[in-house]
Amino acid sequence: MFQTFTTPSTPETGAARLAQLRTALSQRGIEGFLVPRSDAHQGENVAPHDERLAWLTGFTGSAGFCVVLQDSAGVFVDGRYTLQVRKQIDLSAFTPQSLVNDKLSEWLLARLPEGARIGYDPMLHTVAELEALESALEGKLSLCPTENPIDAIWRDQPAPPTGKITPYPIEFAGVSSAEKRVQLATTLRDNDLCASVLTLPDSICWLLNIRGSDIVRAPLVLAFAILHDDARVDLFTDPRKASPELLDHLGDQVTLHPNEAFQPALNALKSRVGIDKKTAPIWVCNQIQHPVNHPDPCVLPKARKNPAELAGTRTAHRRDAVAMCEFLAWLAQADHSGLTEIDVVTRLESFRRNTNALTDISFDTICGAGPNGAIVHYRVDDSSNAELVQDSLLLVDSGGQYLDGTTDITRTVAIGQPDHDMIRAFTLVLQGMINLSMLRWPRGLSGQEIDAMARAPLWAAGFDYDHGTGHGVGAYLGVHEGPASISRRGTVALDPGMILSNEPGYYRENAWGIRIENLVVVTPPETPEGGDRAMLGFETLTWVPIDRALIDPTQLTPVQQDWLNSYHRAVFEMVSPHVSPATLDWLQRACAPV
C-alpha cells in the first residue's frame, strides 16, 4: 500500500523543539529564522530529510512556512490549511497566520526593531522569493544566509534519500537525451549563455531520460545539473544512486559528480550563466560570477509531449481506466453501511495494483464522503476517516504512476439517492467540463483566456469554484507540471502536446462536493471542415463513466448530450474487453445513453 493514514502530526513536541531552535538562533546572533516547507528543488513532495517544517511545528500541509522569533512563532498557511493547522500545531507555542492576508514583511516589521537580522537557509529559498522579501523590507531588517540550525538540533533527522536512478526507455521518452541536449545547447548559445543551471528534478529527469526513487508520488531524482553550451551535462547527486547500467546510459557527455562538487563547478563558470530565478535557490545564484535570469530551458519542451510520450500516456490511461471501472463497479454494488473513506481509498489502490504496472500512486487519493467532499484538498487519515454518507455524494480524486504515463482522474458518485440540488449542480459542472472538452481555439491563447468556458454554466447559476480548472501533467513525472495551466493565473500559451487536467467543481460547504476531472491533451492545429483558420483542440485521455444518476439530461444542450453519449460509447468500446464479467454488467449500464 502506497498511501498511509496515520495522523502524522506531533504537536506535543513543538514547544520543546522551538525552545531548542531559539537557543540556536541566540548562539548565532540572529533574531529570527525562516522555516519553509520546501526543499532545494521546490517540489510538491519532499523527502523525510527535508520535513523540517513538520518536525518543528507538527504542520504537514504541502505549502506554508514558519517564522521563528524569540517571542513569537508564526505558521503561515493558505486557505486550504486554515483548519488543519489549528489541529496540528501547539497553539500555545505557534500562532497560525494567513499566507494571503498577513504579509510576511509586515509581520516581521511589526515585531522586530530596525536593523534586526533574520536568518534563512539559502538552499531552501528561491532567488525571486528572497528578492521580493528583501524589497518589501525596504532595508529595515537584514536577511542573513546561514547553515540550517534545524539540521543541527534535529538528532534523528533522516538521511537524504539515495533512491536508485534508472534509465527511462527510449520507447517511452521518444527523443534521446543527446538530441535534447544538442537542441537546448543551441538555445543557450542563442542567448549568449555558456551554461544553464538546472535545479528542478523533473527537468533533469526529462533531459537525461532518467527516473528516480528519492521521493514518493513522482519518479524523481533529487539532483542539480549544469547544462553546458556544448551539450555536455554535469550531474550532481549522491553517487550511490547510480548503477553501471545508468553510467552506460548517460554516456560520455554526461558526467556524474557527488553533491560536494556542485559548488566548485558553479564557481568555475566564467561567463554568463542562466538560472531560473523563480525556482533556483539563492545559494546557486550566489555561487555564480555572472548569473543571468533565464527560464529553465527544459520546462517548455518537457511540457510539449512528443508522439512517444503521448502514445505511452494513452496506454497508461486505458490501463488506469480498467482499474477505475473495476473500482466503481465494486463501489456500486458494495454494502455502503459501515464503509469508510479509508476502505474506499485502500480498495481503489488495490485495483490499480492489480494492473501489475503501478509504480506508485501519483498523489494521495482525495476521497471525501458527504461534507468532506466539500474540502477541496481533503486527505483522509485515521482521525478524520468518515463513513460514506447515505443519499449524498462521494468525491474521489486519484491517479497512478505507470512507466508509460501519469494519470489523474476525479469522479463524483451518488451514494444512495441524490437530491435535486446535487443533480442540478453536478450537471452544471459536467456542462463546463464538456464545453472545455469541445472547445476549439486559435494557436497562441493561454489558459486564462479559456478558463471561463468551464465556469460559465456555474456562473449563470450563481456558483463557482475556488481552484484552477486545469494543471499541466507530466509523462511519468509529476502529476502537477508547469508552465501552462487553465486558470486565472495561466499566462502561458497552450501548445500542441501539452497534457492538462479539465476539472471544474462545485462545493457546498458542510454538505457535499462535486468535481469531474478528465485529462486532455492539446491537439495540433487543424482547420475544421468549411473553415478558413486552423484551430487547436483537446483530445480526451481519460475513459471512465460519469455517474448517470447525477445527470439531468434536460439541462444539457443537444451538443453536450451528444458529447456525453459518444464519450460513454468510446469508454465502453475501450474498457469492456478488459474488465471482469461483473464489471461488464455495470459498465453497460454506466455507458448507456442519457
Add this chain to the structure above:
Amino acid sequence: MFQTFTTPSTPETGAARLAQLRTALSQRGIEGFLVPRSDAHQGENVAPHDERLAWLTGFTGSAGFCVVLQDSAGVFVDGRYTLQVRKQIDLSAFTPQSLVNDKLSEWLLARLPEGARIGYDPMLHTVAELEALESALEGKLSLCPTENPIDAIWRDQPAPPTGKITPYPIEFAGVSSAEKRVQLATTLRDNDLCASVLTLPDSICWLLNIRGSDIVRAPLVLAFAILHDDARVDLFTDPRKASPELLDHLGDQVTLHPNEAFQPALNALKSRVGIDKKTAPIWVCNQIQHPVNHPDPCVLPKARKNPAELAGTRTAHRRDAVAMCEFLAWLAQADHSGLTEIDVVTRLESFRRNTNALTDISFDTICGAGPNGAIVHYRVDDSSNAELVQDSLLLVDSGGQYLDGTTDITRTVAIGQPDHDMIRAFTLVLQGMINLSMLRWPRGLSGQEIDAMARAPLWAAGFDYDHGTGHGVGAYLGVHEGPASISRRGTVALDPGMILSNEPGYYRENAWGIRIENLVVVTPPETPEGGDRAMLGFETLTWVPIDRALIDPTQLTPVQQDWLNSYHRAVFEMVSPHVSPATLDWLQRACAPV
C-alpha cells in the same frame, strides 16, 4: 451633413513638401524627424491644425507616422491601412512600412550612422513612447526635441481650434465637478502627490463637467489641466473658448488660463507630481521637477458610469433605435438598383438628424456593400463608393452623439437572397454575441478572460475575427474610451457601470463581411436565484432588430433562441410607439419570433 466623402488625399504635393522639410532639417542640424498622426492629446480625431501627417504625405488613416531622413521617408501604418496608404502617398517620395513588422528602431539603425540625431516634437509623443524608442536605440542614435519644422513650412496651416466650451448639465453628469475633484484630491494625497497633470481631453471634460467643440465626432475640449491635492484645478486652453456662463459654471476653484501659462505652472510645482506616462507628452514630463508615473485618476471613475449617466445613455439609445429602425425599414423597401454606399450613409445620417437631438455622428459611418464589408475599417469616399451588391450583405456600423449619451451600433442586413454560407456565418456571429450578452461572472474578471465567450461558436467552425470583441464607450464623450475592453489585450477588471460594445464579426475576403454590435453596460453584483455567489452581468442598451433573414434558428440552442425572441419583443415594445406607420409594419415583421 456631418460625414463627408471627398477623397482627402493629395499625394501630388508630397514630394515638394518633403523637400522643404529636408531643407529645414539640414538647417537645424538633425538627420531625421518623426511625424506622428497624433496631437498632444493622443485622441482618435485631430484638429485640421494637427493634420501634419496628412499634409506631408497624403495619408489620412487614423494611426501611423512618417519618419523623414535625407534619403528616405518611411510611412508606417498597421494592417488596416496597407492598401489605403499605397493609394494616398507618392510612392516615388515615400515608402510604406508595416507598423508591426518593420520596427522603427531597426529601420533607423539600418539607415543612419551611429551618433546621428533624430528630431521630434516633444508635444506629440508620450513619455512611454519616447522611453521605449530610446531604449531600443541603445544609445546608438540620439533623439532631440525640437520645435515642429512642419509648422514652420506649412504656410496655410489652419489655426488651432477655438470651439466653444459649454457646461454639461448636472442632470446628465450626475455628480458635480466639485464632488469629483474632492474625491480625486484624496487619491492624490493618498499617493503623496501634490498634483496630477491631465492631458486627455475626455478626462478634463468629465472632471469639470464641460463639453467642447474643438474636433469632430466627440464633444471634446483640447486643453491641459492641473488637478491639485486641495481639489483646485488650473485649466489651460484658448480663452476664446470660454463664455461668462462657463466661468460661472467652473466656479472659483477652477481657474482658466491661456495656453502660455501651462509651462510656468508646471515649472512651479515643487513636490511629487503625477503624470500618466502612457498618455502624457514627454514635454510635460520635462517641465516638472519631480514627475511620478501615476495613471490618470479620471480614467477609472469616468469609465464607471453613474446612475444619471446610465439613464441618459438609455434614453439616447432608445432615441437612436427609432432612427435606426426608420433607416432599416427604408432600406428594406428601397429600390436597391443603383443605390450606393454613400446614399445609404447619407440617408442614415438624415434619420438620425430627424431626432432633432443629434449633435454629431459619433464616428464616420462604416458602410460596406458586398466585398467592402470584409474591410474591417472601411470608410466610403467618392473614389471607393460602390453600389449595393444583390444577393449579398450590407454591413453598417454607425453611431450618434446626443447630449444625453453616445451610441454605436452595427447591423448587417441581407440585400436580396442570402446564401447558405452567409446565413451559417451570421448565425455563428449572433451566437457569440448572445453568449456574451447572457454571461454572468464574478467580480474582478477582465475582458481578456471573457473574450472567448463571443468567439467560441466561430472557432468551432474554423472562423475568427481580427479585432477586439468590445471597447469602452463614453457618456457623451468618445465612442472609444478606455481603460477596459473585451479583447486579448483587456487586462482591466470589468466594473459595474462600464459601457462596452459587444461586436463579434466574420469577414470573408473579397466577398462580404458580418458584424453584429450592441452596446451593453456591466450590471451590479447580484446573486442568481438559488446561487451562493454574486455575479456581474450585462444589460443591453441597443434596441434594433437583428436581420431574421440571416438567422438559421436550428443552429441556435433553445436558450439562445429565447434570448433572441425576448430581445425582439423588447425592441418592439420600446420602439413601436415612436415610428412611422410604414416602419411599424416592417418592425412587426422584423421582431417576429424565430
